[in-house]
Ligand SMILES: Cc1ncc(C[n+]2csc(CCOP(=O)(O)OP(=O)(O)O)c2C)c(N)n1
Ligand SMILES: CC(=O)[C@@H](O)[C@H](O)COP(=O)(O)O
């Protein structure tokens with residue numbers, strides 16, 4: 021075993037209390053061991069890497085200073101919490117992270133006593149930590165509350181709603197420490213005025229002096245609090261004239277070096293003494309300690325399995341065969357033809373495959389940071405102002421902007437297209453990331469056309485159709501590769517609004533699919549002699565086709581990559597009931613269950629839900645006997 025693989029300290033750490041048994045001088049070695057464990061494990065499991073590497077020292081210092089789990093520690097998103105999982109009893113289980121039956125991808129309420137709230141969607145940590153802090157004040161406990169939020173997550177409006185509300189508790193005996201983990205990165209570059217403001221601090225030539233000054237001031241804090249804070253004001257005044265956070269009622273401290281574990285311990289101990297509303301600005305390097313990740317933190321945000329000696333090659337972008345890549349290609353093709361087309365993403369440029377579009381059309385590409393609600397309202401303004409916006413947004417994150425789909429798109433009848441990526445089961449990111457609800461949620465909104473392509477060429481044609489429509493519309497597609505070729509498909513190729521297509525003529529059973537399942541079932545349907553339909557449209561769906569089918573089929577199965585409850589299948593079942601008169605036609609709705617789907621590969625989950633061919637075959641056999 022190589023020297024680097026020896027973990028003498030980590031071998032003694034079974035929970036955070038064990039961390040607190042170490043001397044402060046042992047902490048740098050503990051950080052080395054945690055960092056090595058992270059690289060060794062995640063390179064074998066895949067998952068989130070760079071963010072966790074950047075908070076190793078902060079995580080060690082927090083568990084060293086605060087009496088966790090009695091004191092509360094709330095991580096924003098939770099993708100950076102792998103070091104936290106290692107130190108709180110899951111060092112071995114980390115090898116199961118994001119796998120079926122394994123550790124949750126992010127923080128999961130109850131996974132350990134240290135984890136009181138589940139996370140996964142950004143910008144919630146300050147609000148939930150404030151709630152916990154107010155609860156402790158009401159209950160009269162002395163339990164401390166710490167929120168750790170990244171500079172990307174801090175760009176989310178929810179974070180500012182919480183900061184604003186926190187101000188109501190200034191000098192009221194509520195203790196809350198908000199730690200900004202500032203690595204100047206989101207998944208890609210962090211954007212916006214706040215990011216610029218924070219960068220000004222870090223790029224200031226006096227920054228190093230400021231950090232030293234900050235440390236000196238903080239070292240004196242408890243003893244000469246008034247003087248120390250005045251001195252710190254002076255130091256900050258050079259760089260940070262009246263910080264935004266102090267306007268919200270917080271005492272802003274920093275910026276401080278987020279990789280000096282002993283310095284962090286000292287600062288946290290001092291800040292803990294002060295109490296009240298504290299905002300500690302910690303500066304870190306995303307990917308710290310693994311040079312390829314330091315050099316390219318975007319590439320190492322989410323990694324496939326890789327050899328640490330080799331690094332990750334190529335940078336994990338959506339594969340060429342993915343639906344996301346088709347969308348990215350369509351955006352570039354359409355932008356060349358129509359100069360009103362603009363593309364918007366809430367912080368997911370790479371995952372949405374907008375990288376090439378952003379490079380070719382920088383003036384028509386807008387990354388609005390982690391601000392899904394704003395991405396749609398911004399699009400409404402662009403549209404009202406004469407542009408043709410396309411918003412690329414993950415299904416699960418679109419949930420944040422549901423009201424804007426109604427209020428700022430459909431109600432206004434604006435020509436905006438939503439490219440809803442990660443629709444349906446996504447896989448290892450688990451329950452906070454499956455795009456399970458967009459069909460049920462969006463189909464309730466009047467004046468919204470919703471399409472679900474079954475193949476890559478169909479997606480391209482649907483994007484053409486949606487853009488040509490010139491009214492509010494959405495195209496939803498999964499985080500998978502697809503069948504179908506784009507050769508010969510042009511920007512003029514569209515699909516007929518509201519019309520489905522029969523892929524295989526059969527009898528007895530008609531299987532109506534919304535999305536990719538029709539391609540999965542095609543061979544099976546042909547072999548069994550069942551009718552297979554690619555419905556193409558969730559709204560408006562092809563009533564005439566269904567009315568026709570129920571004249572010749574007495575079993576209808578609907579399949580959607582979304583929840584069955586409130587899904588499109590139930591709508592069809594109700595339609596069939598009204599149309600069959602005295603005929604006996606039974607309808608079975610298949611899709612995602614009324615429960616949360618835990619982590620696993622998409623393939624595993626689809627199999628467990630009996631939505632793959634073998635599952636469908638079993639279901640059909642039973643259905644025919646009913
Ligand atoms: C509401 C929401 N939108 C988007 C995401 C996707 N996402 C996960 S982590 C991340 C970047 C977070 O940046 P930051 O908070 O700075 O953390 P870092 O990775 O830099 O440590 C994004 C956009 C999310 N989890 N939740
Ligand atoms: C933590 C987070 O929310 C993102 O990193 C998300 O995991 C990205 O998902 P994709 O890998 O599907 O882009």
Ligand SMILES: [Mg+2]
Pocket residue numbers: 170171172201202203204205206210306
């Ligand atoms: Mg960041």
